[in-house]
Each structure stands twice: as structure tokens, then as C-alpha cells.
């Protein structure tokens with residue numbers, strides 16, 4: 001007996017049990033040049049992930065240089081040139097498609113990847129090792145360099 005894959009009106013696949021979390025669209029990543037979001041690992045520890053354009057699709061990399069713990073996207077998007085991510089600290093450039101770096105301080109290293117899937121123009125997080133937390137950075141705010149914390153208390 002064949003069994004069609006519908007449950008409660010929604011299609012499912014019995015062979016693929018991993019959760020697909022919709023993130024954004026390929027078009028949005030290409031328009032904005034990058035898309036930052038936060039995930040949590042199995043211990044609840046947060047980490048930042050960037051989606052960047054790769055040819056007609058996108059790739060997902062941990063938002064941290066392999067040389068030092070420098071974020072590529074500090075709240076203003078990833079600096080990119082000729083299909084490469086540019087580290088804002090020492091200038092090493094990483095291939096947006098492979099994550100590999102062959103120059104500068106981070107030479108001969110590759111960025112850690114995060115599993116994603118693109119389906120009909122939508123980008124889904126499909127990495128079993130992490131769960132989606134929220135769009136944007138860990139702090140949900142840019143407090144990297146010149147972003148002083150908001151101190152709007154009014155004294156009396």
C-alpha cells in the first residue's frame with residue numbers, strides 16, 4: 001500500500017525528520033549582501049551565523065574569523081568584494097562559496113559552515129547541531145565598537 005505524505009494538511013517526508021526553519025530568501029541575501037542570525041547549540045550557547053551570496057545561491061558561515069574572534073558582520077553587514085568576505089580586523093579574504101582563505105593572517109583556514117537548504121527561493125536552516133534563535137546578532141544590538149549601551153535613565 002502506498003502512503004501519501006500528508007498529515008494535518010501539511011506535507012511531510014518520513015525519511016527526513018530534521019526540522020527546517022525558514023530564515024529569509026535568496027533574493028534578500030543578494031540584495032543586502034549578507035543576512036545575520038543567531039543560533040543556539042545543544043547546550044544553549046549562542047553563536048552568530050551569516051548568509052552570504054554564492055553565485056546564484058547562498059552559503060552559511062559562522063560569523064567569526066578563523067584568525068581571531070573577529071566578527072565579519074558587526075551589525076552593518078559583511079564587507080565583501082569579488083565574491084569574498086573581508087575580515088575587518090586584518091583584511092584576510094574568504095571565498096564566499098567555499099569559506100576558504102588563502103591570504104593574510106588567516107591563510108590556509110576555512111570558515112566553519114552551517115547546514116542550510118534552499119527551496120523555491122527560501123533559505124532554510126537544516127543543521128541538526130543548532131536551533132534558530134533570532135534574526136540579527138547575539139546582542140540584538142550593535143555594541144561592537146562605537147555603539148555605547150543605551151543609558152536613557154533620567155536622574156532626578
Ligand code: FES
Nearest residue numbers: 065067068087090
Ligand atoms: S582577525 Fe581576521 S585576519 Fe586577523
